[in-house]
Amino acid sequence: MHRPPTAEAEVAEELAAVRPALVSRYAAELAGARAAVLTRLWRALAHEPLPWVAGRERGRDGLTVRLADGRRLHGPPADPYATAAYVAAVGLDGVEYDDPARLTTALAVAHGAGFAAELGHSVASLALSRAGHAEGAERWPVDDWVWEQRVVDGHPYHPNCRSRPGFSVAEQLAxxxxxxxxxxxxxxxxxxxxxxxxxxxxxxxxxxxxxxxxVHPWQVEHVLKLPCEPGPSAHPLMSLRTLALSGGRHVKTALSARLTSSVRDISVYSIVLSATLSDFAEALAARTGGLLHVTRTLGAATAGSPELAAVWRESPGVYAAPGERVVPVAALAGTGLPASPGWLARFARLALTVGLRLLDLGVALEAHGQNLLVVLSPAGEPLRLVYRDLADIRVSPARLARHGVPVPELTGRLVTDDETALRRKLFGSLVAGALAATAGSAAALRAALETAVPDLPRTPDLLALLEEPLPAKALTLMRLSPGAPGDQWAGLPNPLL
Structure with missing residues (x-):
């Protein structure tokens, strides 16, 4: 029976036409890319509330996932905080699968066919990213965009970590x-x-x-299809749609493509609130005793459409003194610093001090490894934090009022007094996201938190962090639930319990 070409084969064919020198390196990276995506998928199968999972059994030889139809999945013990690829294969009723796309196809669950195609693209794009990435010679680069371009593998826990549907190989390289x-x-x-x-x-x-x-050139070609004038040259940052220009400013462009989970455009809602949010966040950061800076939004505009909009922000680098570096948390692994348990504990203490302080005041940051940056001393010590992109924070008017903080004129999804929603936003992004990915394993995360937590004020939010399962977005469930809007959540094993 004829099988359609896989995403891996399609990328190889395109690559041979546009960058033949990379073909052999791409082929060599495929096995590692499959394992990396399969590890992320196994995390979801082990911990997310998937409706077709009937139970999970942990034994000495690994984890068995019982499906509602009677079949069984078997794989290694699942570490929900691991970032290294440790899953080479998963067994489904005795048949071994080393390809996450084929495993998902074999599961034959609702909406699984589309998700399997996304996983195939994620594997192929991840192999392409690893093959085409040029290692930088500078260990401590000065330009902020250099740090961003060192993040090769994308989202540390999402199976669609490098899925870029709608992008040709030439466009990914460009x-x-x-x-x-x-x-x-x-x-x-x-x-x-x-x-x-x-x-x-x-x-x-x-x-x-x-x-x-x-406007981003991809957006011009595929969405807008409008004549435009040549603009400035810029270096793309981690989010792909945000770019660094000469002179230190960053510009966030509309890019109506699905990357990992979401279609990346810029809503009119976020444009309207951007100046108010920027002023409010700057005032609130002043209450952290100099431990947090928030990049200011300089200007934002939309032509009445999420597909044609742009936001200008200052660079996080403006908050570094001479000799200091501002590094996105997602890029910390490239510095070698997280390998030290003491360093990781000091960083965790800094991040939790700031995050919990703002949460108590009434603002939950979405402090994942892309939005959160750390200011490092010349010796590599974590000194302060920088936060950017306020488009998805949560603001509690009740908490603000309790602390006598003026409540900004905000409406819509950013505003909530729901304690569960506020804690999920911060804990899911900061602890289960930025800190966990920096630690790289449950054991390292536990050690860092055990050292950092005793120094923190005993607020109700901290007690919830210590005593309840750790919230994390159920990323695979969300991709398999196209009719369910908004975030869905999993409760991960609390490393401190």
Whole structure:
């Protein structure tokens, strides 16, 4: 029977046409990429509340997952906080699968066919990313975008860590930060009267009665299909749609593509609130005793559509003194610093001190490894934190009022007094996300938290962190539940219990 070509084969064919020198390296990276994605998938099968999982049995020889139809999956003991690829194969009723896409196809669950295709793309794109990544010579680079481009594998726990549907191989090489490209942005002229503007729009991007909106070239070709003028060159950052320009500013562009879980555009809602949020966050950060800075939103504009919008932000690097470096938490593994248990404990203490302080005041940060950055001393010590991108924080008016903090004029999804929602937002991103991925294993995370926690104020939020399962987004369940909007959650084993 004829089988359609796999994503791995399709990428190999395209790569042979556009960058033949990478073909052999790409082929050599495929096995490792399969294991990396399979490890992330096994985490979900072991811990997420998947409706077709009937039970889980942990034994000396590993973990068995009982399916509702009577079949059984078997694999190694599942560490929900591991970042190294440790799952080479998973057995399904005695048949071994080393390919996450084929395993998902064999599971034959609702919406599994589409998810299997995404996993195939994730494997192929991850192998391409690893093959095309050029190791930097500088251990402590000065330019902030260099740190960002060292993050090759994408999301540490999402099986779709490198899935980029809609991107050809040539486009991945041209726009993926791990490949080290320089991207030439476009400028779309839009009548100023038809735009929603928040903050101060740069004067150099005004042309009489028109605003010049920076647009990503992928967006121009695949979505907008509008004529545009040549714009500035920039270095893509981890999120792919945000880029660093000369002079230190960052620009977040609309990029209507599905990366990992979400379609990445810029909502009109976030544009309208951007200046208010920026001013509010700056004032709130001042209550942390200098331990936190929030990058300011300089200006934001939309032509009334999530597909044509842009946000200007200052670079996190402006908060570094001479000799210091500002490093995204997701890039810390490349510094070698997290290998020290003492360093990891000091970093955890800093991050939890800031995160819990803001949560008590009434703001839950989405402090994952992309949004959260750490200021390092010349010797590599964690000194302060920098947070960027306020589009998905949560704000509690009741908590703010309790502390006498002026409540900003906010509406919509950002506003909630639900304690579970607030704690999930912070704990899921910071503890189960940034800290866990920096630690790289349950044992290392537990050791860091055991050292850091005794120094923290005993707030109700801290007690919830210590005594309850650790919330994490159920990333695979969300991809298999297209009709269920919003986040879904899993309760991971608490490393401190």
């Amino acid at each position: 726009y993926g930060p791990e490949h080290g490209p320089v991207v030439r942005l476009g400028l779309v002229p839009v009548p100023a009267g038809s735009c929603v503007v928040s903050g101060a729009w740069p004067e150099e991007l005004r042309d009489g009665g028109r605003l010049l909106l920076p």
